Amino acid sequence: MRPKIIKMIYRNQLIISVCLLFFSSFLYAENYEKIEKRVIEYTYLNHSGALNEKIRLFISFGDSLTKEKLSIARINEYSWDIKGGNINKSGKGEEIFSFVFENPGQYNISLTPSNPVHDNHVGSCNHAVESKQLEIIVLSTKIEFLFDQSSFSNPLKGGVDVSGNTMSIPVVFSSFDKNVAQIEGLKIVTSGVNTTIEGELKNQKVTLNPGLNTLIFNLKGVATPETYIMFDFYYQDDLIETYYYPYKINK
Numbered sequence: 001m002r003p004k005i006i007k008m009i010y011r012n013q014l015i016i017s018v019c020l021l022f023f024s025s026f027l028y029a030e031n032y033e034k035i036e037k038r039v040i041e042y043t044y045l046n047h048s049g050a051l052n053e054k055i056r057l058f059i060s061f062g063d064s065l066t067k068e069k070l071s072i073a074r075i076n077e078y079s080w081d082i083k084g085g086n087i088n089k090s091g092k093g094e095e096i097f098s099f100v101f102e103n104p105g106q107y108n109i110s111l112t113p114s115n116p117v118h119d120n121h122v123g124s125c126n127h128a129v130e131s132k133q134l135e136i137i138v139l140s141t142k143i144e145f146l147f148d149q150s151s152f153s154n155p156l157k158g159g160v161d162v163s164g165n166t167m168s169i170p171v172v173f174s175s176f177d178k179n180v181a182q183i184e185g186l187k188i189v190t191s192g193v194n195t196t197i198e199g200e201l202k203n204q205k206v207t208l209n210p211g212l213n214t215l216i217f218n219l220k221g222v223a224t225p226e227t228y229i230m231f232d233f234y235y236q237d238d239l240i241e242t243y244y245y246p247y248k249i250n251k
Helices: 002-037 093-098
Strands: 039-045 049-060 078-083 087-092 105-113 132-139 141-145 166-175 183-184 188-191 196-203 205-208 211-220 229-235 239-244
Touching: 049 141, 049 229, 078 093, 093 166, 105 196
Parallel strands: 049 132
Antiparallel strands: 039 049, 078 087, 078 105, 105 132, 141 166, 166 211, 183 205, 188 196, 188 229, 196 211, 229 239
């Protein structure tokens, strides 16, 4: 086979591989964005060509960051600095998950790579590890969903419209100032094979008292038989709590 033909075949294979990689990355990003709110603002290219990120995350007072929420690979390759209010704290790697944000407010975290070039694996290509800037918004209220105590007015059945049915979920509410709070616009969106089930609060405005409360949602839509679904609950500042419904949807 002539060299020119070999080069042409190699080039076409390379183009196809790049397109497939881009498409699969797009699908992953689209699905991930639905599960977890993580606003990324790409601010500028550093001199190495790697993107620096500014990440905004919402948590409640008394909480810590988690691996799932932070979602940064190789966190142990970074040192970090937390600043905000009276806080000025530094550390390395997974130590950041032990820090508790006791007070509401805005905090800024700088993540600096200990090794600007990632070359930990023999045979792997060297590439820059970018610095990251995090903006942490600590809310003054907290809602804990007790999903294991949730209930439906009628059992979920595949292929049957759930309009007219309700879903009840006990929640534990707490606020930094110990006051009651009104919430509105809380909604449910489901994910699964061809599921269209969604829900909204039965009462558009609900007053939550410190301690145990019950939220009731009006449902509508249809789930596919012989599948599993999960419920995403969107509430304050578009925070999301996900309930992986443990039972198969039967006919």
